[in-house]
Amino acid sequence: MATEVILPKLGLTQEEGTIVRWLKSEGSRVAKGEPLFEVMTDKATLEVEAPASGVLLRILVTEGETVPVAVPIAVIGEPGEGVHVAARSSVGPGPDPVSSHAARAAGVESVGTDVRLPGERVRVSPRARALAAARGVDVRSIIGTGPGGRIVERDVQQALGARIAPVPPTPAATRPGPEAPAAPVATRMRAIIARRMMESLHTTAQLTLTTEADMAEAVRLREEIAPELERRDGVSVTYTDLIVRAAALALREHLALNARWEGEEARRLGEIHIGVAVALDEGLVVPVIRHADRATVSQISAAIRDLSERARALRLRPDEMQGSTFTVTNLGMFEIDAFTPILNPPEAAILGAGRVHRRPAAVGDRVEIRPAMALSLTFDHRLVDGAPAAQFLQRVKHLLEHPYLLLLP
Numbered sequence: 001m002a003t004e005v006i007l008p009k010l011g012l013t014q015e016e017g018t019i020v021r022w023l024k025s026e027g028s029r030v031a032k033g034e035p036l037f038e039v040m041t042d043k044a045t046l047e048v049e050a051p052a053s054g055v056l057l058r059i060l061v062t063e064g065e066t067v068p069v070a071v072p073i074a075v076i077g078e079p080g081e082g083v084h085v086a087a088r089s090s091v092g093p094g095p096d097p098v099s100s101h102a103a104r105a106a107g108v109e110s111v112g113t114d115v116r117l118p119g120e121r122v123r124v125s126p127r128a129r130a131l132a133a134a135r136g137v138d139v140r141s142i143i144g145t146g147p148g149g150r151i152v153e154r155d156v157q158q159a160l161g162a163r164i165a166p167v168p169p170t171p172a173a174t175r176p177g178p179e180a181p182a183a184p185v186a187t188r189m190r191a192i193i194a195r196r197m198m199e200s201l202h203t204t205a206q207l208t209l210t211t212e213a214d215m216a217e218a219v220r221l222r223e224e225i226a227p228e229l230e231r232r233d234g235v236s237v238t239y240t241d242l243i244v245r246a247a248a249l250a251l252r253e254h255l256a257l258n259a260r261w262e263g264e265e266a267r268r269l270g271e272i273h274i275g276v277a278v279a280l281d282e283g284l285v286v287p288v289i290r291h292a293d294r295a296t297v298s299q300i301s302a303a304i305r306d307l308s309e310r311a312r313a314l315r316l317r318p319d320e321m322q323g324s325t326f327t328v329t330n331l332g333m334f335e336i337d338a339f340t341p342i343l344n345p346p347e348a349a350i351l352g353a354g355r356v357h358r359r360p361a362a363v364g365d366r367v368e369i370r371p372a373m374a375l376s377l378t379f380d381h382r383l384v385d386g387a388p389a390a391q392f393l394q395r396v397k398h399l400l401e402h403p404y405l406l407l408l409p
Contacts, residue, residue, distance in 0.1 A: 002077030003052040007039065007061075009069040010048075010318035014041045018066040019073065023047070024056050030076060037073075038314060042192045044285040044321055045314050052076050062154070123150040131156045193283050200343050204261075205381035208340045209393055213400045215356050215371040218242055221403040235301040239373070240276065240330045243353050244300050245406045246399040247328055248272055248292035254392040256384050258325050260346040266383045275324030275344060276304055278311045285311050286344060288324040297406055332356060338374035349379040349389065351396065373400070 007017050020038040024030050036050040054076040061073040124132070124139050128151045132139045135156070142159050144151035200206075218239070226237050251258045251272050259268045272293040275286040287307035289300060310316050327344045332355035341352035354374040361370045377393045399405050 002057060002075050002081050003054070004072045005036065005051060005074035005076060007067055007069050007071050007073050008048060010039070010041050010046060014069060016066055016068045017041050019061050019063050020045055021063055022059060024050075026056055026059055028056050030054065030056055040192075041318075042196065044280075044311065044316060046316065046318065047314055050076060054078055057081065062152075125150060125152045128153045128156050135160055190283060196345075197342055200345050204343050204345060206343055206378055207381050207386065207389075208376055208378040209386070209390055210338060210374060210376045211393055211397050213373050213375055213397045214361065215239075215373050215400065218400050218403040219356065219371050221406075225407075229298050229301070233298040233302065235298050235305065237297060237301050238304075239332065239353070239356060240328070241297055241301040241304060242400065242403060242406060243330060243351070243396075244274055244276060244289065244292060244304070244328050245295075245297050246396045247326060247351055248274055248295070248300075249399060249406070250392055250395040251326060252293050253395060254388060256388045257349045257379065257392045259348045259383050260325070261348075261380065261382055262346070266348075269325045271325065273323050273325050275321075275327040275347075276307070277327060277329035278308045280312060285316070285321060286324060286327060287311055287316055287320050288322065290323075326350070328353070332373070338376055340376060341378050343378055343380060347380075348383040349377060349392075351393075352376040352378070375400075 010017070017039040020040050022037045023035050024037075030036060030050045030053065032051065032053045033049050035047040036056075038045055038047055040046075055078060056074060057077045057079075058075040059073070060075070061067055061071075067073065123144065129139065131137075131153055132142075137156055137159055139151055139156075142151050142155050144155055222237055222239070222242070229235050229237055255268045256266075258272055259266050261267075271291060273288050273290050274292040275288045277284055277286050287310075289295065289303050289307070292300065295303065307316065307320065324344070324347065326347055327341075327350040329341050329350060330353040331339055332353055335355055337354045337357065339352055339354065341350045343350055352375070354376075356371050356373050358369050358371050360367050361372065363370070375393060375397060377389060377396075379389045
């Protein structure tokens with residue numbers, strides 16, 4: 001029996017996803033658990049595994065298209081097996097447009113499928129128009145499954161009864177170019193990030209505090225222990241690792257920052273899970289280090305490296321990007337001195353770090369050139385007042401200025 005591949009819900013807040021790339025083509029054999037396609041959610045771009053073994057009989061949603069979760073996007077079965085996609089009715093008397101879309105793409109009819117009205121404008125892609133003209137198909141008789149109901153080449157092939165039909169060559173002067181996806185992946189991710197950032201600013205009371213940490217001892221510690229940790233644990237300790245460790249220890253003592261707003265009240269969280277912002281070419285993801293306060297510097301360093309590498313290779317699991325209680329973001333590697341980070345709701349706070357740079361500093365009655373780092377703490381004033389937030393930031397600064405405390409359990 002054929003198996004429907006549905007768009008899974010990969011996060012608590014996910015309502016839709018964009019198919020970035022199919023890793024298998026129609027007619028290819030797939031094994032259960034084998035990567036089948038890449039999908040972009042409101043968190044990141046992820047690989048999704050095949051739910052069953054068999055042949056990929058039909059792809060219902062093309063690359064670049066965005067559909068709600070739980071919608072059929074492909075069918076896996078055996079050669080010659082009939083393809084049937086059950087229409088899902090929406091709430092209310094009208095037809096479910098997504099179910100109709102899936103049914104039409106699969107070449108089956110469902111009750112309530114919409115029909116073209118007389119005089120309605122027909123939107124056709126160049127490739128679809130060329131194929132229809134070559135095969136004598138009236139495009140007005142076809143219901144499009146492309147963006148906005150546009151008729152694409154697949155729809156004409158379905159009308160011809162041959163999914164993969166040879167297309168007669170057209171003169172070079174009139175040969176249509178390749179169709180563009182419904183929305184470029186980078187554009188789609190930017191739209192998601194834009195929406196989440198605007199929601200963050202509009203639904204929270206954000207305030208940012210800044211301070212500067214003298215990093216002379218942290219630089220010395222890193223130079224002293226880095227070779228030993230690399231030899232013993234195979235890790236290369238970075239300033240981000242030290243900042244995450246400092247934030248985790250400070251959160252133990254300042255639980256008001258390890259909280260979230262639920263309903264009409266603040267709820268303090270018992271576990272400390274720190275998200276670390278990772279920049280991708282397409283946007284930003286925030287993988288999570290679980291129980292960061294219980295992890296050593298070496299363990300934090302190994303976790304950040306592993307998560308960052310897999311984030312850039314689109315290999316993160318959905319659970320590795322959920323459940324953070326606090327976020328750290330470091331732009332120091334880009335020679336940024338200081339910035340104002342935006343909250344990652346529903347968290348209470350986010351800590352931003354700038355570069356370690358040498359600058360004149362007063363040391364007693366002397367002026368010395370010492371390394372320093374700017375720290376910026378943005379917090380939700382609904383959850384935390386200024387004084388407790390300042391005390392937390394003060395503690396992070398103290399730990400970085402006395403970094404041997406970061407090596408204690």
